[in-house]
Amino acid sequence: MSTAIIEGGSPLLGTVQVSGTRNSALKLMAAAMFSNDDVILQNVPKIDAVEDDIQMIRALGGKADWAGAGRLILNGSGITSYEIPLDLGSKYRTSLLMAPPLLFRFGKASVPKYKTGLTVPRPVNRILEVWKTLGVTIDEDENYYFISSANAISGHVNFKIPSHMSTDALIMTAAFLPGETEINNASEECEIDDLIELMNAMGGAVVRSEPRVIKVNGVNVFKGASLEVQPDKTEAVIFSIAALITKGNVVIKNINRNVMVPLVNFLTKVGARYEFEQNSIKIWRHDEELQATNLTIAPTPGFVPDWQSSATLLLTQCSGTSYIHDTVYTDRFGYVKDLNRMGAKIELLKPSEAGIISVVSDDTYDTERLGEPYTVAKTVGPVKLKGEKLNITDFRYGAVHVLAALIAEGRSEIEGTDVLDCYIENFTSKLKNLGAKIWDQRE
Structure with missing residues (x-):
């Protein structure tokens, strides 16, 4: 203390x-795990939340190394596990954003539940509901969400209320599902545009066609890329x-x-x-x-x-x-x-x-x-x-x-x-x- x-x-x-903003950095670090080639992020803040995500990526077998001030090199080729360790994954809601690259690689992901010290915890229900809309199945116990994309399909999603992190999760999940997914009433947060830019640089096909409409066409190969965190x-x-x-x-x-x-x-x-x-x-x-x-x-x-x-x-x-x-x-x-x-x-x-x-x-x-x-x-x-x-x-x-x-x-x-x-x-x-x-x- x-x-x-x-x-x-x-x-x-x-x-x-x-x-650089953590609201971009954390999602970009997760997105980098789609690629078997190096993804280089610049202007990454050296804060506890980023350091904890680095440890989480390494625990899964991925690469996350500092290469100078604000420069982070990431690579998902070494990932061997779909289960995020409880002690690392329960610290932040953003651990859920590690699920899409694990679903891409294994078809399943085990993600710890967010154990918060906040007086009023921030909900994750919107993210879970969004996944279910695409056919992703979710089981849970006291500590974990058990997520499977075995029956996931692309489709149309309409948010009742714009949600920043749910939009992130949906973009990253739709990125590897065959066909087009259309997200209506998507969040307009500028950090989401960082995610769109990185996904496209890695070979994805994501377009913000209108301020609150995002279209994602799934691909099955992601390459290396670089991006500066805003x-x-x-x-x-x-x-x-x-x-x-x-x-x-x-x-x-x-x-x-x-x-x-x-x-x-x-x-x-x-x-x-x-x-x-x-x-x-x-x-x-x-x-x-x-x-x-x-x-x-x-x-x-x-x-x-x-x-x-x-x-x-x-x-x-x-x-x-x-x-x-x-x-x-x-x-x-x-x-x-x-x-x-x-x-x-x-x-x-x-x-x-x-x-x-x-x-x-x-x-x-x-x-x-x-x-x-x-x-x-x-x-x-x-x-x-x-x-x-x-x-x-x-x-x-x-x-x-x-x-x-x-x-x-x-x-x-x-x-x-x-x-x-x-x-x-x-x-x-x-x-x-x-x-x-x-x-x-x-x-």
Whole structure:
């Protein structure tokens, strides 16, 4: 367990380089296991989640070796087992993405169930249902899913709700099934386009014919290829908002401008100052007042859920009353109680209480039994935050605790910051290089 001591009040100044995104890297590593030739990935973040996947690939007999900073060489020719070890495969939901190349090679795969420490676990039911649509059979016991493609066929799949990882799983499974599979209402996440590009470079036939329609024609041979993992859009958002709330001046390099449009629209509404130059964005703030605004959380191309907590924190520093409505998840405001302990004025409401029409995209939420969810955060600002002792229990909004501590009066003690190492490369080191006062204590 790692604890960070953070003294607030220092503006962030300087330049930071955004790392490659794990949301691409992990799926691309799995996809590389289709090939018996080397697949080379560049700009891969060296984070715990990637290192764990490397160990999983090696345990199956595959090759996964670092060859310099951010450069990973992968090869599936040595895979001899279709059973992912329990201790490695149960750490992340993305272990399920290793199933398609194992189905391609063996016609079956044994994948550990996701053993999460999250208060509300992220469901895998959509992925399993998608596989069943194509005739994939799934049995299970306490620890494993036993997956078989013996009777799998191509076909048409219509998602009721766009799902990022389910779209990944479907593309990778349809990639080797004879005939054409059409995916309707597919996720528009930019990381999926990385997967499409790699599958095609390896000899696959995948086309995004419309923003939410993907067509896959199955092939039976996959060759070597290379691809550069795109920048982490969520990391770029975190540092953008960190610059604003600390009244800093930061140049954020290695960004994908196209996927930053929802953030830029939001920053414009609050009155933030920024400018683009090629693949970088400069964000700064002195003493100018930021303005409250309303924000809807929605799937791509909207303002995505992974950015929600950082946006809420920024709105605590804006003048006036803001409303954030999460139309994707019902359980993503778990950090609010900690921000309120620090002095924030955030109230969770039902949409109807805020005069908003309720939208529940989470198909695991039983509205009839549980009633209207509290998916609106009413935020009043600006407020001064004070240092507190906090505990990161959920990686999905762990970074917001660190950002809040950066602007709090006095010192904060944050337990569990090692969780962030799984998902953001050198996060605290990058903050320190920008002038943040952070001291790490590891138990």
